[in-house]
Amino acid sequence: MGTKAKTAITPSRSEDYAEWYQQVIKASDMADRSPVRGCMVIKPWGYALWENIVRELDDRFKATGVKNAYFPLFIPISFLEREAEHVEGFAKECAVVTHHRLEKGPNGGLTPAGELAEPLVVRPTSETIIGDSFAKWVSSYRDLPLLINQWVNVVRWEMRTRIFLRTSEFLWQEGHTVHASAEDALERTHQMLRLYADFVENCLGMPVIQGRKTASERFPGAVDTLCIEAMMQDRKALQAGTSHFLGQNFAKASDIKFQTAEENEEFAWTTSWGTSTRMIGGLIMIHGDDDGVIMPPRVSPAHLVLLPIFKSDDERAKVMEFTSRLAEELRGIYYHHNRIRVEIDDRNIGGARGWDWIKKGIPLRVEIGPRDIAENAVFVGRRDQAHRQKTSIQRDVFVNTVGDLLDEIQQNIFRRAEASRNENTLEIDDREDFYRFFTPTNVEKPEIHGGFALSHWCGDASCEAKIKEELAVTIRCIPLDNPAEKGRCICCGKPSGERVVFAKAY
């Protein structure tokens, strides 16, 4: 075994993936734990990434006719209770507001006062409170489809939390639509899943499988839940977005009725679909390396950083002028439909400066010293390549090809993730092979396990439950483009008509 390469993050991914994840976030300055249990602070570098994600998704939603709105943070308990499965699914983990002021208590400290007649739940999701509005907004088939989205914070009182991946409060968007027929609602459910897949693959660089959840993994109250599933570098699955066909369940719960063209009154058909700050956790886990985060150019808070290098004041003046002019020119260039986002870091702190930006995952680092200027060149490092591997590029060539460079990085990280996923996806038909695939063999690296097993399943919830109990492995989804294929259930051996995706999951 050779000597260990110097890397920016300790521990490395192979040493301790879970701890590496925490350290990568810390080193990138994207987010922080907060003093409030399970809640995170999203710092400027992390929030700028979220802003870019929001803008990209929001544009795509609006292009399909969706409009944004805003509904109350609080949901009366009685609303939640209107849909039996729904309340069952969320009652165990919701923040409950019971009072509306604070008063000096007997010991001098403040205590809750002004008890509410009906406690309010901080929204874990908004089907019931939005349904109440929809019931008022919809009266005729002419009002349909109704296509609404909101970008908000939600709270689910998680017991074990992890920044971005699972926090008590997180940011998300929730789309809610109402339709005149099951077909229209189903088509919208699929349309939004395709939109998510397209965004996550092309902007976040994460290859995903589009599929359908089994009954046990459905959104509480949904008839059907579609999802996109990505494989992280520890070969676990991450659900990166869901789109639910709610049938008439929530229309009945909220009394959303409409008059048809034939003047009959019918319950409407609804959908809901969401993505959240969890995608950021996925992005970090799928692309990051032992030097830190790798930002996909399409959503990176900045596309490149200019790093002026100088020793004397005289050099400084020359280098800074070259740098400012280059920055100005770059900022005028479009990369896809956004202008190039340029940072300038003129701190005189030597090599630590370059490492800071590597850890932050900025796609391009552009060093500019007196020697580069003499050659009218810049010295460029790419985040998808080793940190020492830098190239001198003529200044004007760089300006003209910066978009191509960014696209190359975007494609490279996607292909890398895809190759890794394909490598770790196996068709498994033998029960023993299946158990071996999901059983850690390397005692020193207990986190390394199989990946995605494409195996047959009879459709019985008890087989699913057994595998979950014995291996902590779940059916991530039944792929939408699944070929029909005869086989035998990996658990009980009964006949099955298609393979499903089994994996451990976040």
Place this chain on the structure above:
Amino acid sequence: MGTKAKTAITPSRSEDYAEWYQQVIKASDMADRSPVRGCMVIKPWGYALWENIVRELDDRFKATGVKNAYFPLFIPISFLEREAEHVEGFAKECAVVTHHRLEKGPNGGLTPAGELAEPLVVRPTSETIIGDSFAKWVSSYRDLPLLINQWVNVVRWEMRTRIFLRTSEFLWQEGHTVHASAEDALERTHQMLRLYADFVENCLGMPVIQGRKTASERFPGAVDTLCIEAMMQDRKALQAGTSHFLGQNFAKASDIKFQTAEENEEFAWTTSWGTSTRMIGGLIMIHGDDDGVIMPPRVSPAHLVLLPIFKSDDERAKVMEFTSRLAEELRGIYYHHNRIRVEIDDRNIGGARGWDWIKKGIPLRVEIGPRDIAENAVFVGRRDQAHRQKTSIQRDVFVNTVGDLLDEIQQNIFRRAEASRNENTLEIDDREDFYRFFTPTNVEKPEIHGGFALSHWCGDASCEAKIKEELAVTIRCIPLDNPAEKGRCICCGKPSGERVVFAKAY
């Protein structure tokens, strides 16, 4: 008295301004009450306005070096208690989370369970929770200034609520900055006030007075509160934004210290500043007329609506083709730094359609019928003019001048508001005149009162309190550009060095 003009809103402003306000909002489809006490639902037409406001302000913040971040929704009670005046100011009206799940109660319904060791307050403002992060982020003068903003929802449990103006939950931005000196912090406090004034005047078309609050009207915990105050059509004042110089109060409460260049440890100096969805209420009240909302073009959800007119299918085809082409061309034009936002309303519902858009306040209504097309013209109605006053404009002239038309409307509504404010602003030096100015004389129109009284005040809180008690009139602000002038306090007659702005207020 002549016959009453037909208007879209009942009652008119002069009949019942408060009820007119509710009806205008309803007719414009901007927002709705919600089943949750004091919370509103912001509907797509209202939310699109908010999105435009956010984008304009956010760009301006960022241009001054501010970065966005996100901090927890929940604040532990103990954090709030760190600043004595602050907690005193907010304890009476905050939503308190005391439990983290729901359980079946004895009567079968759900009741709160899982009591928290320390109750959490839903943020009414975030100085204390953000201060906790800042204490970790700041260690040296090199870390300063720290310029952070967040766009979030906040909750203040108001007893008497009114859509947009005073709701238990509202949307806002809160900026929080940390500086190495009082001078820097004060300069930032003023800079942000100027930024607000510029935005509110130029984008919302609301003339404002920039001033300083008296001690009794300060933000709880602030050393100084600056504000912008606008006059509504009922001559009451509306505070449209505030910027607070917090001195070292919150730095001491949250332990935000830094090492100076001379290696001394000192407490930092902080500011905070905010604007909210309340601005939308102001915008409606200041510009709206008896036909509905009037949207300022710079932030209007849409700049214009195309209204195709046709009788036969044959006509329809021709008119729609002309309409689509015009829409496409208009959408390619920039108005300030945004593209023209075009709606097409092809509902075949006659005159009701035009009224719908008038009530929504869209700046331009563009009718397109077969006769217009024959003349290659469009028939344009402006929202700042009477609804019958429409003009035929050659199509290409319209395309080339649409930005000018919008700017004209923007300036007109600003000037109208400014003239009305100036008309209703009086220098008053006599106590009896002052009391008469603020005492309703017309029994049938009790809401009509004076406006802004520029009067002398000795600086004594008891005079301020007496006037507030007797007239429900407060000192809105001490104008920043106030000329020094000797006079006598309007209340007690003692000497005073400057006039202040007295008014009734929202």
